[in-house]
Amino acid sequence: MDFNAPAGDNLFDRATVVGKSTPRIDGPLKTTGTAPYAYERHEVASNAAYGWIVGSAIAKGRISAMNVEDARRAPGVIAVLAAPEMEPIGSSNWNYAPLFGGREVAHYHQAVACVVAETFEQARAAAALIRTDYERTSGEFDLAAVAPDAPLAGSQGGAEGGAGDPRTRRGDFESAFASAPVTVDQTYHTPDESHAMMEPHATIAAWEGDQLTLWTSNQMIQWAKTGMGQILGISPENIRVDSPYIGGGFGGKLFIRADAVVAALASRAAKRPVKIALQRPLMFNNTTHRHATIQRIRLGAERDGRITAIAHENWSGNITGTGGEDGTLQTPKLYTAPNRMTANYVAQLDLPEGNAMRAPGEAPGHMALEVAMDELAEALGMDPVELRLRNEPEGRVPGDPDTLISDRHLARCLREGAERFGWSARSPTPGAVREGRWLIGMGVAGGYRAAPARQSAAFVRLGADGRLVVETDMTDIGTGSYTIIAQTAAETMGVPLDRVTVELGDSRYPVSAGSGGQWGAASSTAGVYAACVNLRRAIGEKLGFDGDAATFADGSIRAGGRSFALTDAGRVSADGEMTYGDFKRDYDVGTYAGHFCEVAVDAYTGETYIRRMLAVCDAGRILNPLSARSQVIGAMVMAAGAALTEELAVDTRFGYFVNHDLAGYEVPVHADIPHQEVVFLDTLDPIISPMKAKGVGELGICGPAAAVANAIYNATGVRIREYPLTLDKYLDRLPTPV
Amino acid sequence: MRSFTYERAVTPAAAAAAVASSEDAKFIAGGTNLLDLMKLEIETPRHLVDVQDLGLDRIEDTPGGGLRIGTLVTNTALSAHPRVRRDYAVLTRAIQAGASGQLRNKATTGGNLLQRTRCAYFYDPNMPCNKRRPGSGCAALGGHSRQLGVIGTSDACIATYPGDMAVAMRVLDATVETITPEGRERSIPIADFHRLWGDTPHIETVLEPGELITAVTLPRPPGGQHFYHKVRDRRSYAFALVSVAAVILPDGTGRVAFGGVAPKPWRSEAADAQIRNGAAAVVRTAFADARPTEDNAFKIPLAERTLAGVLAEARS
Numbered sequence A: 001m002d003f004n005a006p007a008g009d010n011l012f013d014r015a016t017v018v019g020k021s022t023p024r025i026d027g028p029l030k031t032t033g034t035a036p037y038a039y040e041r042h043e044v045a046s047n048a049a050y051g052w053i054v055g056s057a058i059a060k061g062r063i064s065a066m067n068v069e070d071a072r073r074a075p076g077v078i079a080v081l082a083a084p085e086m087e088p089i090g091s092s093n094w095n096y097a098p099l100f101g102g103r104e105v106a107h108y109h110q111a112v113a114c115v116v117a118e119t120f121e122q123a124r125a126a127a128a129l130i131r132t133d134y135e136r137t138s139g140e141f142d143l144a145a146v147a148p149d150a151p152l153a154g155s156q157g158g159a160e161g162g163a164g165d166p167r168t169r170r171g172d173f174e175s176a177f178a179s180a181p182v183t184v185d186q187t188y189h190t191p192d193e194s195h196a197m198m199e200p201h202a203t204i205a206a207w208e209g210d211q212l213t214l215w216t217s218n219q220m221i222q223w224a225k226t227g228m229g230q231i232l233g234i235s236p237e238n239i240r241v242d243s244p245y246i247g248g249g250f251g252g253k254l255f256i257r258a259d260a261v262v263a264a265l266a267s268r269a270a271k272r273p274v275k276i277a278l279q280r281p282l283m284f285n286n287t288t289h290r291h292a293t294i295q296r297i298r299l300g301a302e303r304d305g306r307i308t309a310i311a312h313e314n315w316s317g318n319i320t321g322t323g324g325e326d327g328t329l330q331t332p333k334l335y336t337a338p339n340r341m342t343a344n345y346v347a348q349l350d351l352p353e354g355n356a357m358r359a360p361g362e363a364p365g366h367m368a369l370e371v372a373m374d375e376l377a378e379a380l381g382m383d384p385v386e387l388r389l390r391n392e393p394e395g396r397v398p399g400d401p402d403t404l405i406s407d408r409h410l411a412r413c414l415r416e417g418a419e420r421f422g423w424s425a426r427s428p429t430p431g432a433v434r435e436g437r438w439l440i441g442m443g444v445a446g447g448y449r450a451a452p453a454r455q456s457a458a459f460v461r462l463g464a465d466g467r468l469v470v471e472t473d474m475t476d477i478g479t480g481s482y483t484i485i486a487q488t489a490a491e492t493m494g495v496p497l498d499r500v501t502v503e504l505g506d507s508r509y510p511v512s513a514g515s516g517g518q519w520g521a522a523s524s525t526a527g528v529y530a531a532c533v534n535l536r537r538a539i540g541e542k543l544g545f546d547g548d549a550a551t552f553a554d555g556s557i558r559a560g561g562r563s564f565a566l567t568d569a570g571r572v573s574a575d576g577e578m579t580y581g582d583f584k585r586d587y588d589v590g591t592y593a594g595h596f597c598e599v600a601v602d603a604y605t606g607e608t609y610i611r612r613m614l615a616v617c618d619a620g621r622i623l624n625p626l627s628a629r630s631q632v633i634g635a636m637v638m639a640a641g642a643a644l645t646e647e648l649a650v651d652t653r654f655g656y657f658v659n660h661d662l663a664g665y666e667v668p669v670h671a672d673i674p675h676q677e678v679v680f681l682d683t684l685d686p687i688i689s690p691m692k693a694k695g696v697g698e699l700g701i702c703g704p705a706a707a708v709a710n711a712i713y714n715a716t717g718v719r720i721r722e723y724p725l726t727l728d729k730y731l732d733r734l735p736t737p738v
Numbered sequence B: 001m002r003s004f005t006y007e008r009a010v011t012p013a014a015a016a017a018a019v020a021s022s023e024d025a026k027f028i029a030g031g032t033n034l035l036d037l038m039k040l041e042i043e044t045p046r047h048l049v050d051v052q053d054l055g056l057d058r059i060e061d062t063p064g065g066g067l068r069i070g071t072l073v074t075n076t077a078l079s080a081h082p083r084v085r086r087d088y089a090v091l092t093r094a095i096q097a098g099a100s101g102q103l104r105n106k107a108t109t110g111g112n113l114l115q116r117t118r119c120a121y122f123y124d125p126n127m128p129c130n131k132r133r134p135g136s137g138c139a140a141l142g143g144h145s146r147q148l149g150v151i152g153t154s155d156a157c158i159a160t161y162p163g164d165m166a167v168a169m170r171v172l173d174a175t176v177e178t179i180t181p182e183g184r185e186r187s188i189p190i191a192d193f194h195r196l197w198g199d200t201p202h203i204e205t206v207l208e209p210g211e212l213i214t215a216v217t218l219p220r221p222p223g224g225q226h227f228y229h230k231v232r233d234r235r236s237y238a239f240a241l242v243s244v245a246a247v248i249l250p251d252g253t254g255r256v257a258f259g260g261v262a263p264k265p266w267r268s269e270a271a272d273a274q275i276r277n278g279a280a281a282v283v284r285t286a287f288a289d290a291r292p293t294e295d296n297a298f299k300i301p302l303a304e305r306t307l308a309g310v311l312a313e314a315r316s
């Protein structure tokens, strides 16, 4: 099915099953511990041996010697893979530093050896017997030091302002900024962050002849299959990837990583299935992370609050010297200004490989832009909600007036949010509200996250018993994909939810959009919808009616005055795929939110407690308000961590992230998270897909961290521009306790 | 983790003798610290002597009106004991500010006193660390030291004793009771229990090899108001940046010990004498010899502000 014009009324608009709060259909499996995660799939490979990965002890250099003899002789050991004894394996479209092999070391904790043994304990003990000598070479580990010389992203040496200059410019930023009566010019720092999901990367690999099966934990089945083929130099046709349950990904499992590659190599060496989970201390340096950023923002405004000039420059670094974390992404989308400029610079760093983490670019981008807006509001003496409302665009993308906005209700998000949150009670004077030893403050931020939809396919089978089975290689990373896909099939085929079985995550199923970039919900349901529409037609052909015109409801069919039971059709099945036409190029499809937060800061110690959080979200049709809410509150928790505690601490001497466990990398605990409220506006976006539904999983992290920061400022009168906002950064500037 | 042998001792003396007589042996109680360190091969005992059958899991009144806490009393049981809650509330508060419910169910009194530092470089066997590998250097010097010590440290090691319970025990003037492998019983004032390690940071207490902690005794209750304020980056399940244990008497005098700042719970009687003069005077005295790093210099003003908050609450 090709989506080649804005959606009109369709089967989805009945909304009898979709749009209703529905508990996750995989919930009972999760809560009873019977959903098998990759490492626990004993039934697929009962004779699996255990692999243990050894990470490099240096950040950059060479392995001069590796002695694995003691490990090879250790009890229970079946095989030892030593990187220096092997050719470096290929990389893929989705990774840069080799995931195994060779003498060169590209980053700390890069996999350099693997021990395979009969038991986990034997593998771990033997791995500790490997003795490795390294020749350390110097590297670049300090973003602040290399940022000034970093080239523009993608510039490939093109001169600034020349043909290769990807900076987006409109009007004349410099003159407008120079002549603006009110200005802000500030620089913000966001740290490297880790996905820190609960389930580590884990894989069981098994070979049968030249056929490789990976039972793994991965967000993007097709990328995994293709990537693995590239890395091992084998045809993707010979690879099966199966990943039905995933204990969190947040972008960290978008790509094949060392667990899968080393398990495949180790299984070949051991001649039996091998299972590997990355040990927690390796998770932070061996896998990918969110890159640190330095962001300079300049805003110029008229005294009435109309912004006349916006510049947002962003610096980050990556081992590839490309990619990085583009904090400017949301800036062309959010607020009007006739004169504007954004620029993104990426330095080469020798830290571990950075890559996507929940709302890449936009999450840290909001942490800067939305604080700068707060600073501008204060400079203007204007309410920060009002400032945002004064700079709402109409119909066209502010930084790209040739592009239409599909559907946008940010102003409503902010107004309704302010109303619900009791924003009018906020004191505009910082440091003015006290409750005993507590300083109380409120903060607001706007939020934008792009809402992509990607091609996605599915297969639907109607059984003789009237049950539907949906198969697609879509993944459920804890997001609720199983449930919204079942809702989609139930809605389109007119059957109750409990008559639908959903099978996900197997590369033998049709290729879906996968889970990433908050495209999963919108895209995968569209693919299932396309398959269901084809199934209706197939049923119609079999029973002699027009499937498009018939009404499917309550397990029966009415068509042209006749009526059937769904079971009359017997066994019927259909494939379907949603593809997208060129008309979408004229539009920017985005999601929007107003984020509000109240904090209490201890005037003595500077400890910050978040008291309330609210997100009002505009994301089109909400397929399942229950799981959508879970997505948004989870993202708000992650944002609270980004605001207050989360930082991968870089040791710029040794070139690695020092706090590489969950004791040192502090994600929020329950006690940190207060009452969270989420409101979804009742909107429909006809440009995204026939479903008119957009993602929310990343929208939820775009803005709340800035709202926390702005609330801390409102509470204390101290502005910190370096995340996380730990108390040591402002203790000496807190007002004296009374 | 290295392979090890395992036995369960039946008497305290036998336990002590068993550890003393085999090379590289250690006691194991709750195992919540020791096993983590063994998995990383930071601790590599070849023999473990389990002390859980020694019957040292009781809390008893002492003739002098104090309390005797067997070494195997769990953190949960100790913090919930009615007399502790009534008479030694600072101890209940300190314990409950530590770790998590599950860990406190398993963690024992003696094991808690002996928990090792949380310095991130200590936990990474690839990094130089004089405490883990004597003579290898200290990666934290010139590295990340935000969590680490500001006083009582040395050029060899700037780590802290990270625990909470012992900080409360220090204001309560507790005594650690032990038995040596020779069967001799010792009473060690908690003030002397943890060492200022100088250039031997791998030796953290005055215990001799094989010496077994049997109990901790508390003297008569001190009276007054009890406070434990633990400042950390998140609200639970994190070690202290700074903690303040204080007992403030109705006349405004009292005692105060600081956690998260030194190789041991940090208290000086000279600083106690300043309590009526306010937090600044106390901290000036207690931290007169501080040698913070750039990363952790904030701990000294933080200690002062935290104590100021405690004293203000005591007055209100």
Ligand SMILES: Cc1cc2nc3c(=O)[nH]c(=O)nc-3n(C[C@H](O)[C@H](O)[C@H](O)COP(=O)(O)OP(=O)(O)OC[C@H]3O[C@@H](n4cnc5c(N)ncnc54)[C@H](O)[C@@H]3O)c2cc1C
Pocket (backbone or CB within 6 Å): A663, B026, B027, B028, B029, B030, B031, B032, B033, B034, B035, B036, B051, B071, B097, B098, B099, B100, B103, B106, B107, B108, B109, B110, B111, B112, B113, B114, B115, B162, B163, B164, B165, B211, B212, B213, B214, B237, B238, B239, B240
């Ligand atoms: C995630 C995490 C968070 C934590 N957070 C905190 C916190 O916030 N605050 C805090 O105070 N603590 C915290 N802890 C530490 C915890 O309190 C200790 O691990 C626990 O108290 C140790 O007790 P145990 O009985 O398990 O000791 P074990 O691990 O069994 O033993 C520890 C050491 O003591 C020795 N030992 C044990 N008993 C005796 C004895 N009777 N005589 C002589 N030697 C003995 C052992 O040989 C070993 O060297 C945390 C721990 C973890 C894992």
Ligand code: SF4
Pocket (backbone or CB within 6 Å): B117, B119, B120, B121, B122, B128, B129, B130, B131, B132, B137, B138, B139, B140, B141, B148, B156, B157, B158, B159, B201
């Ligand atoms: S501070 Fe102590 S524990 Fe930390 S690295 Fe230095 S020597 Fe080791």
